[in-house]
Amino acid sequence: MFQLFYTPHTCSLATHIALVDARAAYALRRIDFSKTEQRSPEFLRINPKARVPALLTPRGVLTETPAMLAFVAHSYPEAALTPFDDPFRFAEIQAFNSYLCSTVHVAHAHRMRGYRWADDAGAITAMQKKVPESVGACFELIDRHILRGPWVMGDAYTIADPYLFTLAQWLEADGVDPSLVPRVAEHRERMLSRESVKHALAEEMAI
């Protein structure tokens, strides 16, 4: 049994979808940012970084989406969410997921979490202003150079797909016109038609 510490509308959705895809046994533990629960002593014992997501497993806690996704896939090999028997293909998926966490999510985070990188109010406003351009450039690169279709890695659905879908949820709010990244937009629609995605989204809203 896994416990996923999550908050709606955050990147925890990626691991949530993967848990459903894997038919894993899991429980959701919602962390309420409005009550700063991510800084509660209880949660800091789970994740001293004071962030979601975190995954409590029988072996201990994991954080960081690329690692959690790989572990879920590894724990349920019958779901075939990643090709562990092919180190190069696996590395390609890890490269994509690393790009999402280190560049795409970071560009997005400058809209609402600029205080991480500057104290000055004017600087935070300047960061927000550039988000449509910086996030847009990331998704254009994905659209033109990486996304193979119909899934990120081609014919096989993998742990790259729920992660891309999760960040693509924020396109409009980040000021990026989805019609400029048509293959990403199409991927998002394809994901929305999956039962696992519908289930995860409904579950996050229901609690």
Added chain:
Amino acid sequence: MFQLFYTPHTCSLATHIALVDARAAYALRRIDFSKTEQRSPEFLRINPKARVPALLTPRGVLTETPAMLAFVAHSYPEAALTPFDDPFRFAEIQAFNSYLCSTVHVAHAHRMRGYRWADDAGAITAMQKKVPESVGACFELIDRHILRGPWVMGDAYTIADPYLFTLAQWLEADGVDPSLVPRVAEHRERMLSRESVKHALAEEMAI
């Protein structure tokens, strides 16, 4: 044979050290930022992100340090650089390396690459000002909560170690006093005594 596209003083050093650790056959291909070679048509064919590092392998190109490190380790299992037979331990290493790329390196990048996230000169100065605090907080978390010692994951040297060492090279320039993160500083010294690290550093400076 691998080809590593690298630039001295960047995070490409992590993969370079791992290649030496693995006793891999590799060639170094230096990318000169002062000539904006990272934006040359030749390099954009290798990596459309216009960044180092990139690893040309017999199967194709890989980017993103966590993925490249995992692939080097996977390609040379006799070097035992990561425990692929233990999915949880492997995920812990991936979690650490994801934290380095998505949070630690990003905090550092606000010192010299603020233009990625704002156009305003005042904003870029405000970002630079916060780097000692934001990078310092990351290394304090690593020092107190993650680094097990003597190596990142404990007794076994893994692909987490060259990556931590690479980012810890920048502590002083980022305005972080190494004495405030004594276990990280000690890890850095331990790494510097390794022949693979000495070899990689000498090779980067010699070309």
